[in-house]
Amino acid sequence: MGEPDVSGRPDGGHPPPDAGRPLVVALVGNPNTGKSTLFSALAGIPTRIGNYPGVTVEEKVGRFSHRGRAIDLVDLPGTYSLVPKSPDEQVVVDVLRGRLPGVPTPDCVVIVADATNLERNCFLATQTLELGLPAVVALTLGDAAEEKGITIDVDELSRRLSCPVVRVVAPARKGVGELGDRILAIAGSRPASPQGLARHAAAVDSRHDTAAREAIARYAWIEELLAGVVQRQTPSHRPLAERIDTVLTHRVWGTLIFAATMLAMFSAIFWLATPLMDGISAGVDAIAGVVEGLLPPGAIRSLVVDGVIAGVGGVVVFVPQIAMLFLFVALLEGCGYLSRAAFLMDRLLCGVGLGGKSFIPLLSSFACAIPGIMAARTIENPRDRLLTILVAPLMSCSARLPVYLLLCGAFVPNVAVGFSWLRLPALVLAGMYAVGVVAAAAVALLLSRTVFFGPPQPFVMELPGWRWPRPAVVLERVREAVWSFLQNAGTLIVAVSIVIWALASYPHDADAIAADVAARRGSLAARLAELPAADPDHAELSAELAAFDTEEGLEAARRGAAQRQSLLGRMGRLVEPIVRPLGWDWRLGCAAIASFPAREVVLGTLGVIYNLGDVDPGEEAGASALVRRLRAATWDGTSRKVFTLPVALSIMVFFALCAQCASTLVVIGRETNSWVWPVVTFTYMTVLAWVAAFATYQIGTRLLG
Amino acid sequence: MPASLDSASLEDLAVGSSARVADVSGDDPTTLRLLEMGLTPGVYVRVVGTAPLGGPLELELRGYRLSIRRHDAARVAIAK
Numbered sequence: 001m002g003e004p005d006v007s008g009r010p011d012g013g014h015p016p017p018d019a020g021r022p023l024v025v026a027l028v029g030n031p032n033t034g035k036s037t038l039f040s041a042l043a044g045i046p047t048r049i050g051n052y053p054g055v056t057v058e059e060k061v062g063r064f065s066h067r068g069r070a071i072d073l074v075d076l077p078g079t080y081s082l083v084p085k086s087p088d089e090q091v092v093v094d095v096l097r098g099r100l101p102g103v104p105t106p107d108c109v110v111i112v113a114d115a116t117n118l119e120r121n122c123f124l125a126t127q128t129l130e131l132g133l134p135a136v137v138a139l140t141l142g143d144a145a146e147e148k149g150i151t152i153d154v155d156e157l158s159r160r161l162s163c164p165v166v167r168v169v170a171p172a173r174k175g176v177g178e179l180g181d182r183i184l185a186i187a188g189s190r191p192a193s194p195q196g197l198a199r200h201a202a203a204v205d206s207r208h209d210t211a212a213r214e215a216i217a218r219y220a221w222i223e224e225l226l227a228g229v230v231q232r233q234t235p236s237h238r239p240l241a242e243r244i245d246t247v248l249t250h251r252v253w254g255t256l257i258f259a260a261t262m263l264a265m266f267s268a269i270f271w272l273a274t275p276l277m278d279g280i281s282a283g284v285d286a287i288a289g290v291v292e293g294l295l296p297p298g299a300i301r302s303l304v305v306d307g308v309i310a311g312v313g314g315v316v317v318f319v320p321q322i323a324m325l326f327l328f329v330a331l332l333e334g335c336g337y338l339s340r341a342a343f344l345m346d347r348l349l350c351g352v353g354l355g356g357k358s359f360i361p362l363l364s365s366f367a368c369a370i371p372g373i374m375a376a377r378t379i380e381n382p383r384d385r386l387l388t389i390l391v392a393p394l395m396s397c398s399a400r401l402p403v404y405l406l407l408c409g410a411f412v413p414n415v416a417v418g419f420s421w422l423r424l425p426a427l428v429l430a431g432m433y434a435v436g437v438v439a440a441a442a443v444a445l446l447l448s449r450t451v452f453f454g455p456p457q458p459f460v461m462e463l464p465g466w467r468w469p470r471p472a473v474v475l476e477r478v479r480e481a482v483w484s485f486l487q488n489a490g491t492l493i494v495a496v497s498i499v500i501w502a503l504a505s506y507p508h509d510a511d512a513i514a515a516d517v518a519a520r521r522g523s524l525a526a527r528l529a530e531l532p533a534a535d536p537d538h539a540e541l542s543a544e545l546a547a548f549d550t551e552e553g554l555e556a557a558r559r560g561a562a563q564r565q566s567l568l569g570r571m572g573r574l575v576e577p578i579v580r581p582l583g584w585d586w587r588l589g590c591a592a593i594a595s596f597p598a599r600e601v602v603l604g605t606l607g608v609i610y611n612l613g614d615v616d617p618g619e620e621a622g623a624s625a626l627v628r629r630l631r632a633a634t635w636d637g638t639s640r641k642v643f644t645l646p647v648a649l650s651i652m653v654f655f656a657l658c659a660q661c662a663s664t665l666v667v668i669g670r671e672t673n674s675w676v677w678p679v680v681t682f683t684y685m686t687v688l689a690w691v692a693a694f695a696t697y698q699i700g701t702r703l704l705g
Numbered sequence: 706m707p708a709s710l711d712s713a714s715l716e717d718l719a720v721g722s723s724a725r726v727a728d729v730s731g732d733d734p735t736t737l738r739l740l741e742m743g744l745t746p747g748v749y750v751r752v753v754g755t756a757p758l759g760g761p762l763e764l765e766l767r768g769y770r771l772s773i774r775r776h777d778a779a780r781v782a783i784a785k
Contacts, residue, residue, distance in 0.1 A: 081741040085734050117769035120743050150768070209732055215740040219748070232768075245770070246754070255757060343772045347760030350774075356761070458735040458777060459761060460742055463770040 022063070022070035023187055024104045026096060028128055029112030030121055031078030032336070032464035034140040037170040038112055040472040042180075043073045049480055051673065053102060057091045058377070066180035074106065080120070082127040083211050086380050096131055107187045108134040110179065115145035115152055116465060118230055122222045123215075129163060130193045134186040137165040138179055144465055149233040157229045162194045171470060196221045244466055248340050258344055261337070262363060265328050276320035284313030299505075307501035316486075321398070323482050325364050325371040330477040332360070333378070334469025339461055346459055352441040353448025355381070355459055358388040362440070365395035366433075369664045373671055374481055383452050387444055389671060390681055393664050394440040396433045396656055399600050403655050404432050406603060410627040411648035428649070435656045439688065485667070500594055500601075504568040516561035521548050527639065537632040544629070563608050568594060582654065582690070583647040583697040585635055592654070599660035606630070646700025650693040658689035715750065715762070715778040723751040724783040731780050743767040744781055 029035045039046075043062025052059045060075040076095060077088040084090040091100070098105030111128050113121040129135055139154065158165040164182045168175035201217040208216070248254050288309045295301035332338045338360060346356030354362075357379045365372030372392045379385040396404075408425040415424050524545045531538050547553025563569055572590030579589040587609045595602035603626065610629040633642045659665065665678040672678075718724055726748050729739050743766055744750065753763040753770065761772045 083737065083741070085737065117767055119767040120769060123741060123743070148768075208736075211737050212729075212732075212740055215737060216745045219740075219743060219745040250754065252757075339772075343761055343763065344756050346772075346774070347756060347758045458738050459772070459774045460735070460738045460777065461761075461772050462742070463763060463772055465769075 022072045023108070023183070024072045024074065024106045025183055025187075026074045026076055026106035026109045026133075027112060028076050028092060028096070028109060028124065029078060030080055030114060030124060030462075032462060033078070033112045033114040033121065034170055034470075035075065035078060035112045036473045036476075037470045038110075038138060038140065038168060038176075039073060039075045040470070040476065041170040041173050041176050043071075045476065045479075046075070049484075052091050052095075052100060057087050059103075066177075066184060069184055071180075071183065072104075074103075079124065081124060081215075082131075083215075087382060088380060096128070096133065106133060108136070108183055110183065111135055111137045113137050113139055114141050115139050116141050116148055116150060118152065118226060119219070119222055122225065123218055125161070126194065126197070126218060126222065126225075129161060129191075130197070132191070132193060134189050134191050135163050136179065136182045136186060137161065137163060138168045138175075139165055140168050140170060141465075141467075142167055142169060144467065151231045151233075153229050153231075157226075160194065160225050160229065162192050194225075196225065200224075240466075245340075245463070248337075254340070255344055258341055261332075262341075265332075268324070268328070272320075272324060277317050280317050280320070281313065284309060284316070288313075302505060303498065303501065306505075307498040319482055319486070321368045322371045322485055323478050325367055326374075326478045326481040327474065329360060329364065329371075329375050330474040331469050334467075334474055336464045336466050338378070339463050342461065343463065350459075352444045353452075354387060354444055355379070355384050356461070357459075358384060361388050362392055362395055365392040365397060368397050368399075369393045369395065369661065370485060370667050371481060373664065373667050374485075376671065381458075383454060386672060386677070387447055387452055389668055390447070390677065390684075391440040391444050393659055393661070393668075393681060393685060394436045394443065394657060396436040397661075399598070399661070400432075400655050402603055403599070404429050404652055406627065407648045407652050410630060411643055411645050413645075428652075432652050432656050435653060435692070439657055439692075443684070443688075484670070485663075500568070500597060502567075503571070504563050504566050504594065504605075506566055508562060509565060512565045513558055513561040516564060517548075517554070517557050520557065520561070521545065527634075530639070540628045540632045544632075559608055560610065563590075563605075569609075578690075581697070582650045582693045583644070583701070584651070585642050587633075588642070588651065592658075592660075595660050597660070597662040599655060599658075602655070602660075644701075645704055646697050649700055650697035653696045654689045654693035656689075657685060657692055659685035712782045715752070715764070715773075715781040715783055716775050718750075718752045718783060720752050720754055723749055725749055727782040727784040729781050735777055736780065739773065739777065739781065742771055744771075750781075750783075 027035055027039060039060070039062060043064040046060045046062045048059065048061040050059050051057060057077060062073045062075070064071055064073065074095065076092045079089045079092050081089065082093050082096075084093055094100045095103055096106060096109065109128055109131075111125045113125055125137060137158075139152070145152070154165050154167060164186065166175050166179045166182055168179060170176070197214070197217060200220040201213060203220065204213045204216045206213070248257060288305045291309065292301060292305050295304065329338070332341070341359055342356030344356075345359040349355055349358055358376070361372045361375040361379070363372075364375050369392050372395070373389050376385050376388045376392070379388060408429050412425040412428050416422060417424050417427055524541055528538065528541050528545060531541070548557055568590055569586075571593055573586045575589045575593065576584075576586040579586075579592070584592075587606070590609055591602050591605045594605040607626050610626070610633065630643050631641075634640055635642055659682045665682055668681055669675055669678045712727065713724075715724075715726075726744055726746055728746055729736055729744055748766055751765040753765050755762050756772075759775060761774045762778050764771045764773065
């Protein structure tokens, strides 16, 4: 204990780097020390972001040059200690010791230390210095320290630590040049590590285990190291940061401000993202229109327009939501608010087997699960992170809203409940969101008591000081999130869209289609003959029959027939036995199957199946046309209605709980570095959705008749 | 592992008051984590606030703010 571990170096020191290759410099430090800002100030945008081999720990490398020398800057994950208790800590130790295959041993280390709490920062600093690598300490947040009345004797500190210490103000790039000079100067040197740990270790009683004894001894040593070096004076007035904190973590005010912040964040996302998304949708449609004009009608045109362009459009339309969500999360994280939110929500989340840090990822998933799942990276504990990722898709995302709105509006009686302004459809809508939350809580609770059973994970979390979020860091987070989404989800979604297009278009048997159209016409006429003219459906069915005589109407009928005759249609009929207990007919089965890759398509698919052609359920006219058709729809060969209230409820419950988003599954795979978890998610959610829809329908029909 | 009955723990400390840490019990990663964050014997700790519904405590020590669950605060014995 106390001796630097120099295993792996044949000469016991560090081989001098030859001038040809770039210097490899590792950046270590506690979280919240401005390490990312320093990285940006030195190396700008990272040249490589990915995961370290075999683990879900992020690797971030940047390149810059100083005085003509190329330098590779490796931003290691922020850690509090080098004793490996988490994958992050393990990676930091492995990289510093040169033990990760494919990752070069650093030539020197920059230890980022926060001047406002030097004692705790020195814990990691002294551990790092004991590794024997050439090191320089970059002292950040000097202005915040000044505000708190802290002064540091940098020269004496440097002497006692036996390594250079440079004051850095990263956002202003002050001290960055000197830091670069020091890096070049020390690379290849054989530093002496500071002595003192062994002396203090002897004084600690042996009740604790080795690591604990070392931690106690280290702090005793640090207190001695910093005596006289760090001076604290009570500032003349309480710093603003402290006063803000008292309000924000107050049990009443803090919680209220927190709720208001969350509400504001989501409203902003809905208000700002929706026009952008509509704009992108319109743009995609415009492109589709142009291409449609250029290509001759036929399979190729259909493939390009309905398959590829629709597929790509379906991916790109997510970008505003993801960018906006990550922008807010990065801002909240940068200023320090995220940890306050986790602090307030921890108790509630503990109750269901999660923790405070799961709050933002889960809340984000109400807008879109993809950025929510990516935000789970802030949860260091692997079990909690995985659990959060597995239940995040249950939070009703914005893609489910059109289905809820249409079905609630069409089939839930518009009666008042209690108060005259409280309407049943609105309550049912809220209820659908609640279904997702309750299901997530139940699943988390169940998993944490069974499959993921283990001791309650620690919640030992720093509440960092308040600071202005750094634009460079914030924008970098947004850029990285959007890019990785486009890369990974994009390729898969386009592929899946093409497959669905193929399933819905083939086989294309013109005779069968003509027969289907004729049959439909015949059955419509027969039904109309039986219905009294006063019946509300009479008008709708007459309109549908009349449409057969128009060019447009006939085309829509043919498209519907084509889809019904296609592989998709046959699959729908195949699964009818499975969906009948839910109260659905094969058409709904069809629509459900088609929406597995992306639930947004369900209403459009229903429109085509019910012969509305290209109607856009997003537009008012399209939606009401669809509603009328659905209301008039009956089981094949009977006059029994398909869409009753219990059926509408079972459809909504199914959509609330089913994993109908291939993009989400892809992102889960990427974030967990395995294909197992997407499969698990898809399976459990589909089973859960079926069971819940079944229960809803069966209980509903018994209760409501 | 809770502190022994005859000594008070961080959990019992009233909001706004400070105390010196006497010891941190336990042999698991949580104890090590608490020690590594600076909750070692001899350090002064002040309880700044608590989260609602029996949630975590907010502490001030060594010039920064740390939040830990009540359950974990129970293993930090404080000197009278």
